[in-house]
Amino acid sequence: MALLAGAEFLVGGASSLAVRTGLSPLVVGLTVVAFGTAAPELAVSIRSTWQGQSGIAVGNVIGSNITNVLMVLGLSAALGGALHVARQIVRTDVPIMILATLVVFVMSLNGYLGRLEGAVLFSGIVVYVIWTVRRARSESVSDPEPPDGIQVVTLPREITQIVGGVVALAIGASWLVDSASEIANSLGVSDLVVALTVVAFGTSAPELATSLVAARKGKGDLAVGTVIGSNIFNLLAVLGLTAFLAPDGLAIPDDALRLDMPVMLAVAVACLPIFFDGFIIRRWEGAVLFAFYVAYLTFIVLDATGSGLTHPFGVVMGVFVLPMTGLTLLAIGLKSIRQSNLRKADSGRTGAD
Numbered sequence: 537m538a539l540l541a542g543a544e545f546l547v548g549g550a551s552s553l554a555v556r557t558g559l560s561p562l563v564v565g566l567t568v569v570a571f572g573t574a575a576p577e578l579a580v581s582i583r584s585t586w587q588g589q590s591g592i593a594v595g596n597v598i599g600s601n602i603t604n605v606l607m608v609l610g611l612s613a614a615l616g617g618a619l620h621v622a623r624q625i626v627r628t629d630v631p632i633m634i635l636a637t638l639v640v641f642v643m644s645l646n647g648y649l650g651r652l653e654g655a656v657l658f659s660g661i662v663v664y665v666i667w668t669v670r671r672a673r674s675e676s677v678s679d680p681e682p683p684d685g686i687q688v689v690t691l692p693r694e695i696t697q698i699v700g701g702v703v704a705l706a707i708g709a710s711w712l713v714d715s716a717s718e719i720a721n722s723l724g725v726s727d728l729v730v731a732l733t734v735v736a737f738g739t740s741a742p743e744l745a746t747s748l749v750a751a752r753k754g755k756g757d758l759a760v761g762t763v764i765g766s767n768i769f770n771l772l773a774v775l776g777l778t779a780f781l782a783p784d785g786l787a788i789p790d791d792a793l794r795l796d797m798p799v800m801l802a803v804a805v806a807c808l809p810i811f812f813d814g815f816i817i818r819r820w821e822g823a824v825l826f827a828f829y830v831a832y833l834t835f836i837v838l839d840a841t842g843s844g845l846t847h848p849f850g851v852v853m854g855v856f857v858l859p860m861t862g863l864t865l866l867a868i869g870l871k872s873i874r875q876s877n878l879r880k881a882d883s884g885r886t887g888a889d
Contacts, residue, residue, distance in 0.1 A: 545704065546572055546746055549697025550758070556691065563672040566629060567665055569746060569758065570765025572702040576739040577770055581778040584727075590787045591727030592735060597775045598796045599736025600743075601637070601767045605803045606829035607737075608744045612759050613822025616751025621760050621811045629764050630807050632664065636771040637804045641797050649779040649786040657776025661769060728789045729840040732796060733833060760817070767804070799832065 550564045577600050584592035613619045639660075643653050743766050750759035779786040810821055 545697040546701030549694045549701060553694045553698065556694065563668060563761070564758070566625075566668055566761045566765035566768075568698065569762045570769050571773070572698065572742075574766045574769040574774060575702055576742060578774045578777065580735060580739055581774050582781060584731075585778050585782045585786065589727050590782075591789050591792075592731040593778050593782075593786060594775075594788055594792055595728040595731025595796070596735050596739060597770045598792060598800050599732035600740045601770055601800050602732075602796070602803050602832065603736045603740040603829065604743050604763045604767055605807060606825045606832065608740060608747050609760065609763050609817060610822045610825030610827075610829060611744065612747040612751045613817040614819050614826060615822075616748055616759070618819060619751060619756035619760055619817040619822075621815045621817060622757045623815060625757075625760055625764055626808065626811045626815065629761075629768070630804075630811060633764055633767050633771075633807070634801075634804045636660065636768055637801050640771050640775060641801055644788040644793060644797065647788050647790065647793065649775070649788060651780050651782070651785055654776045654779025654782075654786070657772045658780060659776075661772035661776065664768060664772065723841075725840045726791075728791055728796075729836060732836055760811075764807075 546569055550569045553564060553568065577596055580596050581593040584590070584596070609619070636657075640649075640657070643649060643657075743763055746762050747759040750756070750762065775786075810817060810825075
């Protein structure tokens with residue numbers, strides 16, 4: 537209940553604030569809402585690092601980013617209807633997310649994120665927020681009309697809704713993470729596995745609740761912007777600040793480097809061809825994303841429990857699922873490019889006439 541109530545408050549307050557400041561709901565989703573829903577990840581990562589559990593700190597970010605795209609966007613599209621993706625996200629914010637993911641991966645190859653690297657990452661989020669807001673203000677129109685479905689309220693009420701929504705989301709996520717972590721730890725699995733599954737699901741619950749509410753209200757740009765913005769915040773703000781504040785830096789588990797970080801990078805890259813396909817995440821595409829999330833979780837659980845099925849499941853993933861996914865994404869990308877070229881050609885002929 538705390539998660540759903542927090543999501544309702546946050547979406548309402550952020551949407552009203554967007555209209556009042558002349559910024560689009562998309563920009564507020566990429567900044568205000570994204571930071572708010574990333575707050576649980578920040579709290580969990582910093583706390584776990586100070587307690588010497590670097591596996592939770594790292595796995596929390598990796599797992600949350602994978603969960604945000606595969607589960608949050610997947611379920612939002614599959615259950616809430618097709619999500620319309622703003623062109624700005626595809627052209628700028630998704631490439632920024634991919635670049636941030638790649639930078640973190642390269643920095644982590646030596647198995648360690650130092651305080652200097654953490655400072656570099658955190659400076660990236662500062663630059664991103666300033667650039668996003670300035671770009672939006674330069675493109676905004678004075679005295680914008682409130683979009684359909686957005687109720688403009690007073691500034692004190694907006695602040696109360698946003699702050700109250702963030703607090704409710706953080707409390708709800710904290711309860712979920714603490715309870716689920718105790719259950720997972722009782723099974724005797726590693727901190728990294730707990731973070732990639734239980735903790736990542738718990739800290740991504742605010743993004744899921746917020747995106748589902750936004751999708752149900754017809755604010756697809758806010759739903760998608762929340763996920764992309766949250767992933768950028770997770771990489772640059774959460775991981776960067778955690779590494780900077782850690783007394784001895786942040787150790788990166790070997791298992792994360794071998795499997796989970798490459799999966800996080802692949803998931804980020806996969807957003808481009810999916811989003812480019814008409815700038816819409818269709819219901820069936822959302823179902824496919826969620827199916828891959830289930831497959832990823834299944835592999836992690838089987839591997840963590842030492843099941844003999846891990847090897848054949850990995851073979852199936854490597855020989856069939858991943859190549860088929862690559863071919864599917866390539867086909868979608870080529871289809872999108874052809875459609876874009878046809879639209880440009882039609883536009884050129886119309887202009888000539």
